[in-house]
Amino acid sequence: MLLIQHIDEVEIPELIQLSKKSLGEGYLTIDYFKKVVFSERYYSWKIVDEKNGLIAFLVAYKTSFEEVYEKTGNRNVTEKMEIPLYCLDTMVVETSYRRKGLGKRLINEAIQSLGEGSHYIMYTWKQGEKINMQGIAEFFQFYPLKEYNGFWEKGCVNGEFKCPAKIEKCVCSMVLYYR
Ligand SMILES: CC(C)(COP(=O)(O)OP(=O)(O)OC[C@H]1O[C@@H](n2cnc3c(N)ncnc32)[C@H](O)[C@@H]1OP(=O)(O)O)[C@@H](O)C(=O)NCCC(=O)NCCS
Numbered sequence: 001m002l003l004i005q006h007i008d009e010v011e012i013p014e015l016i017q018l019s020k021k022s023l024g025e026g027y028l029t030i031d032y033f034k035k036v037v038f039s040e041r042y043y044s045w046k047i048v049d050e051k052n053g054l055i056a057f058l059v060a061y062k063t064s065f066e067e068v069y070e071k072t073g074n075r076n077v078t079e080k081m082e083i084p085l086y087c088l089d090t091m092v093v094e095t096s097y098r099r100k101g102l103g104k105r106l107i108n109e110a111i112q113s114l115g116e117g118s119h120y121i122m123y124t125w126k127q128g129e130k131i132n133m134q135g136i137a138e139f140f141q142f143y144p145l146k147e148y149n150g151f152w153e154k155g156c157v158n159g160e161f162k163c164p165a166k167i168e169k170c171v172c173s174m175v176l177y178y179r
Helices: 011-024 030-037 063-071 102-114 134-139 153-157
Strands: 001-003 042-049 051-064 085-091 119-127 141-148 173-179
Touching: 001 102, 011 030, 011 051, 011 085, 030 042, 042 102, 051 102, 063 085, 085 102, 102 134, 119 134
Parallel strands: 085 119
Antiparallel strands: 001 042, 042 051, 051 085, 119 173, 141 173
16 A cells, blocks of 8 residues: 655655656765754655565655745746746655656646645756656646756766766756646
8 A cells, every 4th residue: 555644754755765866976965854854844755665665755844935936046036936836846756656656746836835826846857858757747737938058067967966978078957847
């Protein structure tokens, strides 16, 4: 049986282990979970398989159009400042459980909790022609606002994390989705 619950601090090592394989070594750190995910404006959900333990998680946070503007310089999103805006930040599903609708289940849980009427963004990861969250974004009727080349380049080049896609230089871009 699969259960959706909130993440607990004691699960940080398991969460890091789960994210390492998919997002690269060092991308999600102990500090990210301790200082960021368990701070006030953050929300998180996990899926637990009663047999196998933690198999998926999603982290979201309350943001603002100003913050998106700061990160991206995209003026299009500064217009509706009064509407609650959340960023669906990080989601990982254990490899053997993928494409069974768990990612959709987590996003649905977040939207139900944070409000159907709220607005949402996702900073999605594009490698070549592949966008990691494209199917899910389209399913939930997000639309792509803009692509940003080199969005993660600084951290990637500085070796802040080990990107699984990097060959000699940073090759990924970010596609900003909005709904
Ligand atoms: C992205 C991710 C969370 C999706 O989880 P999931 O449980 O497989 O998602 P779902 O089963 O709900 O699938 C949702 C849709 O996404 C798309 N999708 C999922 N996996 C895909 C794949 N490997 N290739 C292409 N599309 C895919 C499909 O459109 C799918 O719908 P469909 O199965 O009806 O065709 C999972 O693949 C993952 O953990 N990836 C690595 C980490 C990552 O990139 N996280 C996202 C950003 S932090």
